[in-house]
Amino acid sequence: MKISNEEVTYVADLSRLEFSEAETARMGEELGAVLDYVATLNAVDTTGVKATEHILNVQNVFREDEVGQSLSNEEALANAPEAESGCFKVPRVIE
Amino acid sequence: MEYDIVIGMEIHAELATKTKIFCSCPTTFGADENTHTCPVCLGMPGVLPVLNKKVVEYATKAGLALNCKIANFSKMDRKNYFYPDLPKAFQTSQFDLPICVGGVLDIEVGGETRPIGITRIHIEEDAGKLIHEGADGTLVDVNRCGVPLIEIVTEPDMRSAEEARAFAEKVRNILEYTGVSDCKMEEGSIRFDVNLSVKEKGSDVLGTRTEMKNLNSFRALERAVHYESKRQIIELKKGHRIIQETRKWDDVKGVSSSMRSKEEAHDYRYFPEPDLVPIVISDEEIARAKAELPELPEAKKARYVSEYGIPEYDASVITTSKVSAAYFEEAVAAYHEPKLIANWLMVDIPAHLKERELTMETIPFGPSALAKLVELIKSGAISGKIAKSVMEKMFEGEGDPEAIVKAHGWAQMSDSGELEAIIKQVIEDNPKSVSDIATGNKKAYGFLTGQVMRATKGQANPQMANQIIRKLVEAQIGKTE
Ligand SMILES: [Zn+2]
Numbered sequence: 001m002k003i004s005n006e007e008v009t010y011v012a013d014l015s016r017l018e019f020s021e022a023e024t025a026r027m028g029e030e031l032g033a034v035l036d037y038v039a040t041l042n043a044v045d046t047t048g049v050k051a052t053e054h055i056l057n058v059q060n061v062f063r064e065d066e067v068g069q070s071l072s073n074e075e076a077l078a079n080a081p082e083a084e085s086g087c088f089k090v091p092r093v094i095e
Numbered sequence: 096m097e098y099d100i101v102i103g104m105e106i107h108a109e110l111a112t113k114t115k116i117f118c119s120c121p122t123t124f125g126a127d128e129n130t131h132t133c134p135v136c137l138g139m140p141g142v143l144p145v146l147n148k149k150v151v152e153y154a155t156k157a158g159l160a161l162n163c164k165i166a167n168f169s170k171m172d173r174k175n176y177f178y179p180d181l182p183k184a185f186q187t188s189q190f191d192l193p194i195c196v197g198g199v200l201d202i203e204v205g206g207e208t209r210p211i212g213i214t215r216i217h218i219e220e221d222a223g224k225l226i227h228e229g230a231d232g233t234l235v236d237v238n239r240c241g242v243p244l245i246e247i248v249t250e251p252d253m254r255s256a257e258e259a260r261a262f263a264e265k266v267r268n269i270l271e272y273t274g275v276s277d278c279k280m281e282e283g284s285i286r287f288d289v290n291l292s293v294k295e296k297g298s299d300v301l302g303t304r305t306e307m308k309n310l311n312s313f314r315a316l317e318r319a320v321h322y323e324s325k326r327q328i329i330e331l332k333k334g335h336r337i338i339q340e341t342r343k344w345d346d347v348k349g350v351s352s353s354m355r356s357k358e359e360a361h362d363y364r365y366f367p368e369p370d371l372v373p374i375v376i377s378d379e380e381i382a383r384a385k386a387e388l389p390e391l392p393e394a395k396k397a398r399y400v401s402e403y404g405i406p407e408y409d410a411s412v413i414t415t416s417k418v419s420a421a422y423f424e425e426a427v428a429a430y431h432e433p434k435l436i437a438n439w440l441m442v443d444i445p446a447h448l449k450e451r452e453l454t455m456e457t458i459p460f461g462p463s464a465l466a467k468l469v470e471l472i473k474s475g476a477i478s479g480k481i482a483k484s485v486m487e488k489m490f491e492g493e494g495d496p497e498a499i500v501k502a503h504g505w506a507q508m509s510d511s512g513e514l515e516a517i518i519k520q521v522i523e524d525n526p527k528s529v530s531d532i533a534t535g536n537k538k539a540y541g542f543l544t545g546q547v548m549r550a551t552k553g554q555a556n557p558q559m560a561n562q563i564i565r566k567l568v569e570a571q572i573g574k575t576e
Contacts, residue, residue: 014175014177014362014364016177053168053170053192053367053373054170054367054372054373055367055369056369056372056373058372059372059373059374059375060372060373060374060375061145061146061371061372062145062146062147062148062151063119063145063146063147063148064147064148064149065112065113065114065147065148065149066113066114066119067113067114067119067120067121068114068118068119068120068133069119069133070119070120070121070130070131070132070133071132071133071134071137072130073127073128073129073130076129076130076132076137076237077129082232084232084234085128085234086127086128086129086236087128087129087226087234087235087236088129088179088234088235088237089232089233089234089235090179090232090233090235091232091233092227092231092232092233093178093179093225093227093233094227
């Protein structure tokens with residue numbers, strides 16, 4: 001099953017990715033193959049099998065509500081490509 | 096054509112935990128930018144979030160207080176979107192299995208009780224703060240990222256701005272009582288989003304809805320609903336279609352406008368959060384949480400009416416805030432005059448608080464001082480009028496009402512001999528009033544009482560003054576009644 005160019009472009013857009021025409025076509029083929037592979041699961045008879053809500057068979061892992069050490073402002077911003085007035089700086093976003 | 100207004104609400108409330116939802120950074124408001132962060136809430140790769148136990152406890156309590164069913168099994172999901180207030184590019188939230196479902200809250204508007212359905216309550220993390228002003232770019236403060244929230248989603252059950260406001264106020268009140276959120280609107284710890292559509296009266300077909308986000312006061316919420324419903328009706332009457340969109344409410348101009356920013360198709364591609372495990376709550380734990388719930392406003396209100404005998408209206412005003420209810424109860428415990436204490440809490444105290452920009456949290460005197468003041472009036476030590484001056488001084492920080500009365504020489508004149516001398520003088524000075532009374536104009540008594548109060552600077556005991564005035568005037572007129 002090939003994924004249509006429109007669908008690839010839509011998903012790429014949501015992921016902030018940009019593809020050339022050739023890449024879009026290739027993505028359509030490859031994503032289609034991935035979905036086909038996953039779809040083999042549909043062949044399994046799951047009548048009477050409880051739906052899986054979560055893949056881990058573990059539950060209730062909690063931490064206590066106790067304050068720990070946070071990073072300093074300098075540490076927090078150490079990896080930021082751009083910073084100003086103690087903040088991360090990003091291209092202007094208009095509300 | 097008549098129209099019905101259909102309103103649903105989403106309420107976000109920050110939970111009153113000490114730390115964030117998935118890391119041990121503090122949640123305190125107003126810290127310097129980016130000083131409450133760690134690799135987890137900064138969204139660094141390879142970190143492991145761990146759910147704060149208190150978040151589950153608070154969400155359970157909120158759900159119970161809002162009459163929801165608590166899910167025995169719920170899980171966290173990722174809600175994917177790109178926006179700089181969210182360093183991970185997804186918000187950890189709950190999608191198909193929220194922690195609370197199916198609640199209801201009755202509201203009362205115009206003497207009518209209406210049940211408002213609560214679809215669900217889920218837990219999630221708050222986003223960071225964006226600062227747009229001045230800079231050529233946008234600045235990001237991550238402190239608020241990961242502060243725990245509950246999102247309460249209602250059914251589209253509200254039909255007017257008044258109902259929307261009543262519901263919002265009631266939810267805030269209950270969350271405050273339950274202690275799960277401090278509900279400070281000015282700090283954004285509780286925020287209201289309104290979904291609104293209009294439909295032909297009686298029709299089952301819902302209209303297209305618009306959404307207004309982050310209405311930050313009850314007044315703004317009420318005004319925004321009034322404006323937006325009118326706008327939609329006018330559009331429809333003109334034959335226009337309503338566009339499904341997010342609109343921005345401008346509280347200064349009193350208008351809503353389309354947010355024409357490049358709004359993304361909302362496709363959040365939710366999927367189960369693989370780093371967080373499911374939350375399982377047993378029936379025993381739910382029962383325990385239920386037993387731990389404090390007395391909620393509704394129950395408190397009923398108790399004030401039955402136990403203290405104050406009018407229902409008074410009870411509902413006092414219970415609008417947890418702090419004023421606690422204050423009231425303490426004052427009544429100190430001096431059992433519930434109605435008189437309620438009066439002060441409903442009229443004079445709010446007026447002073449407003450004038451001085453204080454709140455019940457910052458009021459400069461305690462409930463025992465208020466009780467003392469009421470006792471002074473009740474025992475006849477001061478007049479009601481003087482009491483108002485005493486309260487003034489209490490707000491100015493002069494402390495104990497008894498000490499204030501003493502310091503200012505405000506004790507009521509209850510010495511009948513002293514008072515009688517003053518009244519004799521007043522009667523002598525006002526022969527016209529006496530002759531008026533003699534000819535049947537009883538109103539002149541009021542004038543004489545006023546003169547006596549003036550002569551004593553309000554310190555005469557009015558009942559006693561009246562008695563003496565009558566006695567002396569009648570003696571002078573030479574007839575008894
Ligand atoms: Zn953190």
